[in-house]
Amino acid sequence: MFDRSPNSGSVLVADPLPVAEAGDVVIAEVAEAVQAGFPSPAQDYWSGDINLTEHLVRDRTSTFIVRAVGSSMQRAGIFDGDRLIVDRAITPQHGHIVIAILDGELTVKRLYAAEGAAWLCAENPAFPDIEVPELSDLSVWGVVTWVLHRASRV
Numbered sequence: 284m285f286d287r288s289p290n291s292g293s294v295l296v297a298d299p300l301p302v303a304e305a306g307d308v309v310i311a312e313v314a315e316a317v318q319a320g321f322p323s324p325a326q327d328y329w330s331g332d333i334n335l336t337e338h339l340v341r342d343r344t345s346t347f348i349v350r351a352v353g354s355s356m357q358r359a360g361i362f363d364g365d366r367l368i369v370d371r372a373i374t375p376q377h378g379h380i381v382i383a384i385l386d387g388e389l390t391v392k393r394l395y396a397a398e399g400a401a402w403l404c405a406e407n408p409a410f411p412d413i414e415v416p417e418l419s420d421l422s423v424w425g426v427v428t429w430v431l432h433r434a435s436r437v
Contacts, residue, residue: 339368339428339429340368341370341372341373341428342370342372344372345370345371345372345425346368346369346370346371346428347368347369347371347425348366348367348368348369348431349366349367349369349382350364350365350366350367351363351364351365351366351367351391352364354407354409354410355390355391355392355405355406355407355409355410356380356391356392356393356405356406356407357406357407358406358407359380359393359406359430360430360432361380361391361406361427361430362432364432365430365431365432366430366431366432367382367391367427367429367430367431368427368428368429368430368431369382369424369425369426369427369428370425370426370428371424371425371426373425373426373428375394375423375426376394376396377394377395377396377397378393378394378395379393379394379426379427380392380393380394380426380427381393381394381403381423381424381425381426381427382423382424382425382426382427383403383421383422383423383424384420384421384422384423384424385403385413385415385419385420385421386419386420386421387420389424390403390413391427392404392405392413393405393406394423395412400414400415401414401415401421402414402415403415403421
């Protein structure tokens, strides 16, 4: 059964931030790659600025930022309070993480579609998958393209 409580992993999109109205985000980029395995001697080289908007946004007019609420998508790397970059121009496909509207309720889930059936699947075993009944009103508001969260709480 679809849990519509505030802890269901739904997404707040009452005030989505349209990227088209935000300015570019430009920060300095270090030229050296960082080893995720055995560390190498650190080098102090700056390669210039990087425009995050160019890397994170495919289409400014169709891209929004929404905040995730809940824990149903933790195994997909989406945690309570994360910001999701959502592109409304991408055609949703099987396996995409989507912002869906099911019978008027918003949620973020992984979309599974096969043989005319659809499921909205949580990425946390504590939450059941939602089989979308044939007569339900399901629309995909957008496809999640990036997840923004802190690496650690400072």
